[in-house]
Amino acid sequence: MSAVSKPMEAQAAHHEHRDDEGSKTGMWLFLFTEVLLFGGLFIIYAVYRHRFGTEFHEAAHELNKVMGVTNTFVLLTSSLTMVLSVGALQRRQVAASLRWLWVTFGLACCFLVIKFFEWSAKHHHGIWPGGEHLHSMPSGEGLFYNLYFMMTGLHGIHVLIGMVVMAVVAARISSGHINGDRFGALEYTGLYWHLVDLVWIFLLPLFYLTN
Amino acid sequence: MSGTNTGPAYTGSYLQDYGSRRGLMAWLTTTDHKRIGIMYMVVMFSFFAIAVLLGLLIRLELMNPGLQFVTARVYNSLFTLHGVIMIFLFIVPGIPAVMGNFILPLHLGADDVSFPKLNLASWYIYMVGALMALASLFVGGGVPDTGWTFYAPYALRSNTNVSLAVLAAFVLGFSSILTGMNFITTIHRLRAPGMSFFRMPLFCWGLYATAWIQVIATPVVGITLLLVVMERSLGIGFFDPARGGDPILYQHLFWIYSHPVVYVMILPAMGVVSEILPTFSGRTIFGYRAIALSSMAIALVGYVVWAHHMFTTGISDTARWIFSLLTFLVAIPTGIKVFNWMATLYRGSIRIEVPLLYALGFVFLFSIGGLTGLVNGALATDIHVHDTAFIVGHFHYTMFGGAGIGFFAALHYWWPKVWGRMYNRKRAMWAWGLIMVGFNTLYFPMLVLGIMGMPRRYADYLPKFHTPHLISTIGSWIIFAGMALMFFNLIRAIKHGAKAPDNPWGGTTLEWQTTSPPPQLNFATPPVVTTGPYDHTALRAAAAREARP
Numbered sequence: 001m002s003a004v005s006k007p008m009e010a011q012a013a014h015h016e017h018r019d020d021e022g023s024k025t026g027m028w029l030f031l032f033t034e035v036l037l038f039g040g041l042f043i044i045y046a047v048y049r050h051r052f053g054t055e056f057h058e059a060a061h062e063l064n065k066v067m068g069v070t071n072t073f074v075l076l077t078s079s080l081t082m083v084l085s086v087g088a089l090q091r092r093q094v095a096a097s098l099r100w101l102w103v104t105f106g107l108a109c110c111f112l113v114i115k116f117f118e119w120s121a122k123h124h125h126g127i128w129p130g131g132e133h134l135h136s137m138p139s140g141e142g143l144f145y146n147l148y149f150m151m152t153g154l155h156g157i158h159v160l161i162g163m164v165v166m167a168v169v170a171a172r173i174s175s176g177h178i179n180g181d182r183f184g185a186l187e188y189t190g191l192y193w194h195l196v197d198l199v200w201i202f203l204l205p206l207f208y209l210t211n
Numbered sequence: 212m213s214g215t216n217t218g219p220a221y222t223g224s225y226l227q228d229y230g231s232r233r234g235l236m237a238w239l240t241t242t243d244h245k246r247i248g249i250m251y252m253v254v255m256f257s258f259f260a261i262a263v264l265l266g267l268l269i270r271l272e273l274m275n276p277g278l279q280f281v282t283a284r285v286y287n288s289l290f291t292l293h294g295v296i297m298i299f300l301f302i303v304p305g306i307p308a309v310m311g312n313f314i315l316p317l318h319l320g321a322d323d324v325s326f327p328k329l330n331l332a333s334w335y336i337y338m339v340g341a342l343m344a345l346a347s348l349f350v351g352g353g354v355p356d357t358g359w360t361f362y363a364p365y366a367l368r369s370n371t372n373v374s375l376a377v378l379a380a381f382v383l384g385f386s387s388i389l390t391g392m393n394f395i396t397t398i399h400r401l402r403a404p405g406m407s408f409f410r411m412p413l414f415c416w417g418l419y420a421t422a423w424i425q426v427i428a429t430p431v432v433g434i435t436l437l438l439v440v441m442e443r444s445l446g447i448g449f450f451d452p453a454r455g456g457d458p459i460l461y462q463h464l465f466w467i468y469s470h471p472v473v474y475v476m477i478l479p480a481m482g483v484v485s486e487i488l489p490t491f492s493g494r495t496i497f498g499y500r501a502i503a504l505s506s507m508a509i510a511l512v513g514y515v516v517w518a519h520h521m522f523t524t525g526i527s528d529t530a531r532w533i534f535s536l537l538t539f540l541v542a543i544p545t546g547i548k549v550f551n552w553m554a555t556l557y558r559g560s561i562r563i564e565v566p567l568l569y570a571l572g573f574v575f576l577f578s579i580g581g582l583t584g585l586v587n588g589a590l591a592t593d594i595h596v597h598d599t600a601f602i603v604g605h606f607h608y609t610m611f612g613g614a615g616i617g618f619f620a621a622l623h624y625w626w627p628k629v630w631g632r633m634y635n636r637k638r639a640m641w642a643w644g645l646i647m648v649g650f651n652t653l654y655f656p657m658l659v660l661g662i663m664g665m666p667r668r669y670a671d672y673l674p675k676f677h678t679p680h681l682i683s684t685i686g687s688w689i690i691f692a693g694m695a696l697m698f699f700n701l702i703r704a705i706k707h708g709a710k711a712p713d714n715p716w717g718g719t720t721l722e723w724q725t726t727s728p729p730p731q732l733n734f735a736t737p738p739v740v741t742t743g744p745y746d747h748t749a750l751r752a753a754a755a756r757e758a759r760p
Contacts, residue, residue, distance in 0.1 A: 019325065019400055019401075021400065022325045022396050022399070022400035022401075023325075023326075025325075025395070025396045025399055025400065026325065026326060026329075026392050026393070026396045029391075029392040029395060029396070029426055030392060032426065032427075033388050033392075033426055033429070033430045034430070036427065036430035036431055037430040037431075037433060037434050038434075039430070039431065040430070040431045040433075040434035040435055040438075040464055041434060043464070044438075044449055044460065044464075047457070047460055048449075048455075051457075052455070129441070129445040129446070129447050130444075130445040130446055135446070138455075139448070139454055139455020139456075140455060142448060142454060142455065143448060143449065143454075143455055143456065146447035146448060146449065147449075149447075150438070150441065150447065154434075
């Protein structure tokens, strides 16, 4: 959309009509689909937990509660800093907004680092989808770990996507495209981030605290 | 919001290029909902043609008992491909992506959808999915042979290229979700001044219900299909009985999406019929609110009937009778629609035109589809007809006889608006006749065969099934001739057809108030709505005023 001739300009101006309410509607619909995406996995979890209660109980012993709970604090804090960033931009405090956004980014990063250590410890013991030890486990425990990796993995991908989006939004705040008058993109990033947070809040008790 | 806009974007045709990009590039970078609709149309009908040819091959093999042209393995791939292309690439996205994109903003009096860029992105995502589906034919272990449902555990074991095909379906689903989000937001936000929800044309109601199903149901199948890929690559065992998993759980998750999605196919077609009948009856639709709300009711009830695909899998009796009962409930809003359509025709001043013929064809064929659906929904008879040719006949009556014929009706109704050209009326009627005769010759014998005990998905059969199979195959040639004539007629009209007036059918909805083809930004004068969508009295009064010297 670089070279713009006259009628295109008129058209662009016409298409500029902003509809914040509409954009927000779209974003909520998207979040709704995300809930349902995870919903499929939660259904599978429910079915197998019902069928293999004892095995799930046993397997959950092996997960590192300290790391799980630490990560929960990290993620909850990041939701707070995200809100602070949105609030700051709405009050036109660009520098503060950027600072809080990068803090959120850092916390997301921290979450993934902790997750990485957790996963690699499991990997070390051969507990990994397709790994040998996991293959030889009783089916209930195998399903527990496979569910654990699928659900935390999908969640991790969402964290990663969130970080990419945050970086893009931060760049656009710096360049002034996102500002105190049009902060929609930052606000929707925040909504998305809270969803990522929310999913984790369900994952923690379902996997780490079942025993 | 009054006053007339001038300038090329409001007076020229959207088919002309504006701005710096010309030709193909102008199309590939467009955010104009009308052009995106046409881009979908071109791609989808190409795939449709491929799948039709595959269908003809299936019928050719089944013409005589024994194996003549293909091996049993190739036959499995044929029906899998036919199903995957028809379902995921054509009939599910079909009417919403093509006609919905083109007509929805015009119906609402808007200049585009809410998120034009996202709309273009949806097309590209669709293309990626389509190319992945195509690639699955040529790379890896060969053409998938699981059937379009990818049932576990066979889909986990098959050496063919199931993973890529499944991933393609996932990507196509993503495109479908984005289109759904776009349409819901558009309908909520961009209605013309004065157009309340209950003044929307019924096609918009159909799209609205459809969009909700797309948004609600698709993510579930998305994750399920991803898990199939994971299962094939990492052996996570969720659906694999050898590892404690449950293949029936796969069926549940699959049908939680794939049953609602049959309403994604049919609801827009029902919307099309609800547009066409009042126009050619010269009166308002009978029972507007009932039709509008029955679309929502179908979407709602349709979400909780999925297990009727699984009556023979050993699920509990309680589950079976509950799902059977719920299945019967879907017939109620559907019946409401059919009766209201008939009441619309009653004592109307009916003009026999091609779109009306297709709409009536829809009602006839879909009624057969719907009623045979009740045979499957009833527990006792379902045990008898499960996995027989009866099922194949039934869903072709609903999907092709319903959604497909509804699509053809939409093409004939809006073709003059889309291209600004009229097609040959007589040729179109011949094509319609051939399609209707061919359709019933092709699919009715399948219902009979199923009752006789002919299983589906078999390349070979006992000699006693020969006659109906032969009749069915002859029908496939008749309907093919009809569709070839229809497409020839439509495509020829684009270049050689007579110029179409702005309102060739005497329609009352907003798209007929703008020029044919519409300008880039749809309406030179922003429309203001003061009545319901099918107010023929106002239209006639206006015509009379103009006729007065």
